[in-house]
Structure formats: C-alpha cells, structure tokens
Amino acid sequence: MSQLTISDAEQRLIPSSGIRGPVPLLIAIMSFVMVVVAAAGLALANTGSVVRAGVEHRYSIQISDGAARAPAAIAAARASPGVSRVQQVDPADLRRTLERWLGPASKEADLPLPAIIDVDLKPGAKPAAVARAVQKAVPSARLIAHQASLAPLLKALRGLTLLALGLVLMIALASAAAVVLAARGALDTHRGTIEVMHGIGATDDQVARLFVRQIGIDALLGGIIGGAVAGLSVAAIIGGAGQATMLAGASPLSWQDALWLVTLPIAIALLATLVARSALLRALRERL
Structure with missing residues (x-):
C-alpha cells in the first residue's frame, strides 16, 4: 500500500x-x-x-519641424511595401497632451507642435525600407518603433x-x-x-x-x-x-x-x- x-x-x-x-x-x-x-x-x-504583441508591428513617424511636411511623409509611407495603415495623430490631441504637462502656459507660448504619424506594418515587412522611403521624402523625419519606446x-x-x-x-x-x-x-x-x-x-x-x-x-x-x-x-x-x-x-x-x-x-x-x-x-x- x-x-x-x-x-x-x-x-x-x-x-x-x-x-x-x-x-x-x-x-x-x-x-x-x-x-x-x-x-x-x-x-x-x-x-x-x-x-x-500589440506594438510588435506598430511604428511612428515623427517630424520635429511641424506638420507642413506631414503630407509628404504620409504619401511616402503609403507607397512603401508592407505598410497596412498610415494615420496622422490629430494636432488637437497633441495640444491637449501638451497641456497636461505644461498647463495653461502651453497655449500662451504657442509652441510649435511636431507631426506624429502612426504606421502599422504587415508581418514580414522591413521597417528599414519604410524608414529610407520616408526620410527620402522628408529628411528630418524619423521612424520609431513602439516596441523600442516601451522597452x-x-x-x-x-x-x-x-x-x-x-x-x-x-x-x-x-x-x-x-x-x-x-x-x-x-x-x-x-x-x-x-x-x-x-x-x-x-x-x-x-x-x-x-x-x-x-x-x-x-x-x-x-x-x-x-x-x-x-x-x-x-x-x-x-x-x-x-x-x-x-x-x-x-x-x-x-x-x-x-x-x-x-x-x-x-x-x-x-x-x-x-x-x-x-x-x-x-x-x-x-x-x-
């Protein structure tokens, strides 16, 4: 037993x-x-x-010198192979985010806002190729991986x-x-x-x-x-x-x-x- x-x-x-x-x-x-x-x-x-998993294929295009160059970057990103979605973040949302940090002074200072464009890539797509295409259209643009930001x-x-x-x-x-x-x-x-x-x-x-x-x-x-x-x-x-x-x-x-x-x-x-x-x-x- x-x-x-x-x-x-x-x-x-x-x-x-x-x-x-x-x-x-x-x-x-x-x-x-x-x-x-x-x-x-x-x-x-x-x-x-x-x-x-949520940020594995998500990237952001950041343009520090304002939103005037955003259309060119968006067009370059959409023309790149392997890109499934391209959408610019609403400047009003950026302004509200800035207000949370600076308070009412952010409105008085009238600070220039960067352009931020969300980009989703398909599995297997090459981010480096997308980054080269975007930087060719807008030299000051940077393609940043969300996963790197959340590392x-x-x-x-x-x-x-x-x-x-x-x-x-x-x-x-x-x-x-x-x-x-x-x-x-x-x-x-x-x-x-x-x-x-x-x-x-x-x-x-x-x-x-x-x-x-x-x-x-x-x-x-x-x-x-x-x-x-x-x-x-x-x-x-x-x-x-x-x-x-x-x-x-x-x-x-x-x-x-x-x-x-x-x-x-x-x-x-x-x-x-x-x-x-x-x-x-x-x-x-x-x-x-």
Whole structure:
C-alpha cells in the first residue's frame, strides 16, 4: 500500500493534532502566499505578452519641424511595401497632451507642435525600407518603433515576472525547511513511543510511515484551504479590475494559468511529504 495508508491501530500511536496543528496552518499560509505570488507573476507575464504583441508591428513617424511636411511623409509611407495603415495623430490631441504637462502656459507660448504619424506594418515587412522611403521624402523625419519606446516597461515586467518565480521557489524551500523542523519536533514528542516500537522490532521505515502519513494528510488539507482562499482572493481582485482587463484587451489570467495555480497546493503538499520522509529517516538513523 501507499506510504499514506495506515491502520487504525497505528493511528492511535501517533494521534493527529487536527487543523490547528503546526503543519496544516503552515502549509495553508505558504500555499496562500505561493498562489497569490504565482498569480501575480503569470498576470505580469501575460500583460507583457499582450503589450509586446500589440506594438510588435506598430511604428511612428515623427517630424520635429511641424506638420507642413506631414503630407509628404504620409504619401511616402503609403507607397512603401508592407505598410497596412498610415494615420496622422490629430494636432488637437497633441495640444491637449501638451497641456497636461505644461498647463495653461502651453497655449500662451504657442509652441510649435511636431507631426506624429502612426504606421502599422504587415508581418514580414522591413521597417528599414519604410524608414529610407520616408526620410527620402522628408529628411528630418524619423521612424520609431513602439516596441523600442516601451522597452523599459517590457523589461520591468519581465524582471517582476522572474522575481515572482524566484519568490515561489523560495516559499517552497521555506515550507520544506519548516516541515523538517515540525517532523523532528514530532519525533521528540513521541520519543518514548518510538523507543518502545524499536524495542519490539519495528524498523525505521515503519516508524517513519506513521509520521509521514499524518504530515501528508495535514499538508494536503492545509494546501487545499490556503489555495482555495488564495483562489477566491485572486478571482475577486480580477473581477474588480474590469476596467484594467478591458484596457489590456484580455484577461490577465487564462484557464491554463488557473490549472497551473491549482497544482501548486498539491505540489507543496507532495513536497512536504517527501521532505518529511527523508528527514524522519535521517533523524531516526542518527538519534535513535
């Protein structure tokens, strides 16, 4: 039978402390934190993918010496192969954007506005060829990739995603270390019972199986509780962020991400069981 299978007589030797014991509470807290951190990491990774895909083929033509040269740049861009859309940004929108930064002084100063033209390329199109055609028509024009402009943001999202992954691994290691301490504490608590079992011929594996079963059940119970609370919290946060989800164009977490998150509490319970068994066998050989 499995290491988690044990008879009623064996259960009475090592009674369970229930949900109020240290292992279920510890694993519940760790599972909650792990699922929340993992969900945040997946949401950041998905957001980065959406942003990257949205600007992958988007460029802007910027003309610093005013809008008078914009028609020539627009004509050159439209004549270039691989261009799917060319549209000039409304100067009124540029003026309103400038007002947000400079306030009423932007109107009084009557500052000259650059011309900005949005350009979408088809997949496989060569931006360098479009840039050469535009600069030939308007030497002062520059073709700027949106992805290059957003590179610091994408880099930050990637860094935060890696940080979340590192935190998940650290939480798993911390959980394993705490379970080892709890297992060794259980050995000290039931030292007299263990000595009697050894005296009547019980092996280290049989003794360890008593503790491993209980730790496995406690870890699974704590993982389910912590994971369920974390799942409800994440669902509530995503449900309340409807506007942000709409702006991103997609939900920050997919069904595949949800399946990965569901496996985390089970994985941490399995890790706790395996680590506890190894630690118990080592302690029994060294101390008893």
